[in-house]
Amino acid sequence: MKRFFYAIGMVSILVAFFSAPAPAADDSWDKVKAVGKLAIGIDDAFPPMEFRNEQNELVGFDIDASRELGKRLGIAIEHVPTAWKGVIMSLKTKKFDIIWSGMSVTEERMKEISFTNPYIMQKQIMVVKADNEKVKSVKDLDKAHIAGVQLGSTSEEALKSLGTEFKEVKRYDNNTSAFMDLKIGRIDALAVDELVGRYYLSQRPGEYRVLPEPLASEPIGIGIRQADVALKDMIQKTLDEMFADGTMKKISIKWFGDDITAWK
Numbered sequence: 001m002k003r004f005f006y007a008i009g010m011v012s013i014l015v016a017f018f019s020a021p022a023p024a025a026d027d028s029w030d031k032v033k034a035v036g037k038l039a040i041g042i043d044d045a046f047p048p049m050e051f052r053n054e055q056n057e058l059v060g061f062d063i064d065a066s067r068e069l070g071k072r073l074g075i076a077i078e079h080v081p082t083a084w085k086g087v088i089m090s091l092k093t094k095k096f097d098i099i100w101s102g103m104s105v106t107e108e109r110m111k112e113i114s115f116t117n118p119y120i121m122q123k124q125i126m127v128v129k130a131d132n133e134k135v136k137s138v139k140d141l142d143k144a145h146i147a148g149v150q151l152g153s154t155s156e157e158a159l160k161s162l163g164t165e166f167k168e169v170k171r172y173d174n175n176t177s178a179f180m181d182l183k184i185g186r187i188d189a190l191a192v193d194e195l196v197g198r199y200y201l202s203q204r205p206g207e208y209r210v211l212p213e214p215l216a217s218e219p220i221g222i223g224i225r226q227a228d229v230a231l232k233d234m235i236q237k238t239l240d241e242m243f244a245d246g247t248m249k250k251i252s253i254k255w256f257g258d259d260i261t262a263w264k
Contacts, residue, residue, distance in 0.1 A: 028228035032097060037076040039096035040066055044081040045174035048199040048255045049102035061255040065119075066100050068247060072238050083173065085152030088112055091225060098235070099223035102195060104154045106218070114226045116236050118219030119248065121262045123194040124158035126211040127201070129182060138213045141189055143167050148178045148187035155191040158215040175200075183207065191215065195256075219262065 032038055042050045042062065050060040058079055070077035080096045091099050091113060104122075105115045128135050135141060143165045149155045151171040159169065170187055172178040175196050182190045190197075194214070201208050222239075224232045242248050249259045 026227060026230050028225075028231035029234045030230070032075065032231060033073075035075075037078055038066075038070060038073070038098065039078045039080055040101075041082050041087055041090055041096040041099045042079050042101040043084045043087070043174065044079070045176045046102055046196060047176075047203075049195060050079070051176075061251060062100050062102060064251045064254070065242070065248065068242060068251070069235065069238050072241070073234070084150065085173075087152075088223070091223060094225075097224075097228075097231065102193065102220055103223050104193075104218045105221045106154065109223070112226075113223045114228075114232055115221035115223055116232065116239060118221050118262045119239065119243075120195070120220040120252075120260055121217065122220055122260075123217050124155050124215035125192060125194045125197050126213075126215060127182065127190045127192055127197050127208050128188065128211060129185075130206055130209045132188070132209070135189065135211070138162065138164075138211050138215070141166070145188040146170060146186070148172060148181060148190040150175050150178060150192070153193070154216070154218060155193060159191040161215065179208075198256075 044050055044052060044058060046060075048060050049062045050058060053059050063079065066079070067077050078096075082090050082095070087099055087101070087103075088109065090096065099113075102120075103109075105118060109115075126138055126141075135145070141147065141162075141164050145166055146168045147159060147164075147166045148170045149159050149172070151173060156171070170178075170181065172181075175192055178187070178190050178192070179200050181187050189211075197208075197210060201210065222235060224235070239248075243261070248261045252259045252261045
């Protein structure tokens with residue numbers, strides 16, 4: 001889910017979805033259909049969106065949703081784990097066809113790639129250990145504390161937006177490592193996507209606590225190369241059908257216990 005922006009930025013992004021003129025049609029969908037496979041770039045350590053279970057199987061909200069999309073389109077789905085900090089470049093160099101991995105829609109990213117309409121709205125939050133009685137608010141964090149964040153995520157920008165002078169900011173390749181360091185005290189607080197943070201809290205009750213002030217709100221979409229208009233349109237059409245018949249709601253309830261999806 002991954003770069004912070006203010007409310008006015010969100011408005012301009014959503015306006016762009018519905019007001020921007022559509023580029024000319026292309027053969028991007030025909031190529032995928034001919035191959036019979038849609039390759040999807042993911043961060044496979046991003047629960048509950050996509051992660052590996054104890055059997056090393058890929059599971060999660062995005063995994064279920066993308067596989068359902070593949071069934072409806074009559075094509076196979078290949079998930080391609082990749083380092084998040086280079087995920088957009090990997091898409092642009094055609095290492096996979098799309099990014100479907102809890103990716104936040106930002107103005108900066110929209111300069112490089114296109115997005116489907118948002119399918120989830122989420123927040124950026126700050127998590128601390130449950131027994132940390134000295135930090136009850138984001139305002140309690142200062143130069144005496146070490147903060148953690150995933151490298152290349154929107155959480156990184158959300159953390160910067162606080163303007164807090166931390167003792168140190170540790171950057172991690174994935175949130176799993178960051179939560180481990182938070183647990184053993186190597187960092188004092190972790191800026192993270194709410195979807196990920198809430199999942200970790202549900203899996204480890206009593207270990208962590210979310211500070212009351214959210215850092216930002218942001219939409220989540222599927223990233224696609226700007227030239228691949230036909231592929232984007234086909235994916236969007238199928239997603240709309242999955243929303244309309246209740247499939248996305250069902251998948252959301254499975255992973256979050258509630259319907260947190262966003263549609264139109």
